[in-house]
Amino acid sequence: MKFLIVGASGFIGSHLLDELRRSGHEVIGTASRPGVHGLLKLDLLNDRLIDAVPMQFLESGEPPVVVLTAVQGNMDRCLTDPETSHLINVAKPIALIRDAIGFGCPVFFLSTGHVFDGAFGNRGEGDPTNPVNQYARQKFEVEQFLQNECPSAFIARMDKVIGETTQHHHLLTEWIRLARDQKPIVCVEGMEISPTSVNDIARGLHRAAELGLKGTYHLAGPDRMTRAELAHGFCAKGNLSTQVIEKPLSAFGFLDRRALKSSLNGNKFCDATGMGFSTAGDILERFFKNLGGHASPPDHGSIHI
Numbered sequence: 001m002k003f004l005i006v007g008a009s010g011f012i013g014s015h016l017l018d019e020l021r022r023s024g025h026e027v028i029g030t031a032s033r034p035g036v037h038g039l040l041k042l043d044l045l046n047d048r049l050i051d052a053v054p055m056q057f058l059e060s061g062e063p064p065v066v067v068l069t070a071v072q073g074n075m076d077r078c079l080t081d082p083e084t085s086h087l088i089n090v091a092k093p094i095a096l097i098r099d100a101i102g103f104g105c106p107v108f109f110l111s112t113g114h115v116f117d118g119a120f121g122n123r124g125e126g127d128p129t130n131p132v133n134q135y136a137r138q139k140f141e142v143e144q145f146l147q148n149e150c151p152s153a154f155i156a157r158m159d160k161v162i163g164e165t166t167q168h169h170h171l172l173t174e175w176i177r178l179a180r181d182q183k184p185i186v187c188v189e190g191m192e193i194s195p196t197s198v199n200d201i202a203r204g205l206h207r208a209a210e211l212g213l214k215g216t217y218h219l220a221g222p223d224r225m226t227r228a229e230l231a232h233g234f235c236a237k238g239n240l241s242t243q244v245i246e247k248p249l250s251a252f253g254f255l256d257r258r259a260l261k262s263s264l265n266g267n268k269f270c271d272a273t274g275m276g277f278s279t280a281g282d283i284l285e286r287f288f289k290n291l292g293g294h295a296s297p298p299d300h301g302s303i304h305i
């Protein structure tokens, strides 16, 4: 199969690129910046699909599956710069999807458990949506566009995706840095998540494409836990004496609202694909195994999703 990953320099996009190439698929990946090794430049703000991707890739043989992972994922920046974030998260992706549909490409869109209001977790695909912040409303707008105008699209909703190495910036790289700096891990009290391995997300998207799945699915690990519970498990697995503190959401000074319980129920996807997702314990185990002696992860900047 052929794939185009828009946003292949990102956390999920780069893992998907590796997964698909390892399996022998023909894959083109893009980044918004020029000069990223092995990737084409496609800045959604300035470039159309046909500006960035060779026509031959789009037109010859079977059309590529277009996977949209590009995002402005900083929730507070989505609020403070609604015009630019709407362009990156909604208007330009929709324009690109229209172009992709014109070439007959199947479309994959990555969305979020934040389309629910967070009053309770373990949400299924049929539960009523009610996004409470700008970022989630933007993701939901694309979901609605796809449901109305491209019902054959695959929409993957995810909650807290975490990595198994320190190569990218994610929750565990942030926590290992805090541990190294002898600072406490401060968690939002009562914030319930479904920790999900980024490798499982990559495998899941791959499987969904091969099966030709359509519609909305939740790709989520089997555990639902608070951030503090995950942090305690993290410290125990890593033999760390790092303090874990819980504070109410209001103490964090976020500019926009947050869904408190964003955990998702992934049963529908597992039933459709026969795939199992790693437990939080397994992810932590592999993270510390991969960490080996490298207690100082590279600095990836601040985490935002």
Ligand SMILES: NC(=O)c1ccc[n+]([C@@H]2O[C@H](COP(=O)([O-])OP(=O)(O)OC[C@H]3O[C@@H](n4cnc5c(N)ncnc54)[C@H](OP(=O)(O)O)[C@@H]3O)[C@@H](O)[C@H]2O)c1
Binding pocket: 006, 007, 008, 009, 010, 011, 012, 013, 030, 031, 032, 033, 042, 043, 044, 045, 068, 069, 070, 071, 072, 073, 088, 110, 111, 112, 113, 157, 158, 159, 160, 161, 162, 305
């Ligand atoms: N990570 C999670 O826990 C999580 C959870 C739920 C849903 N999601 C969804 O999953 C998707 C991927 O998330 P992620 O964590 O992998 O994001 P990420 O690491 O922040 O990657 C974002 C990607 O978007 C690209 N990008 C940013 N601005 C762009 C622009 N103007 N034009 C083109 N590309 C642009 C980036 O390219 P550059 O490197 O060039 O900037 C990068 O490749 C997103 O749709 C997100 O909403 C993620």
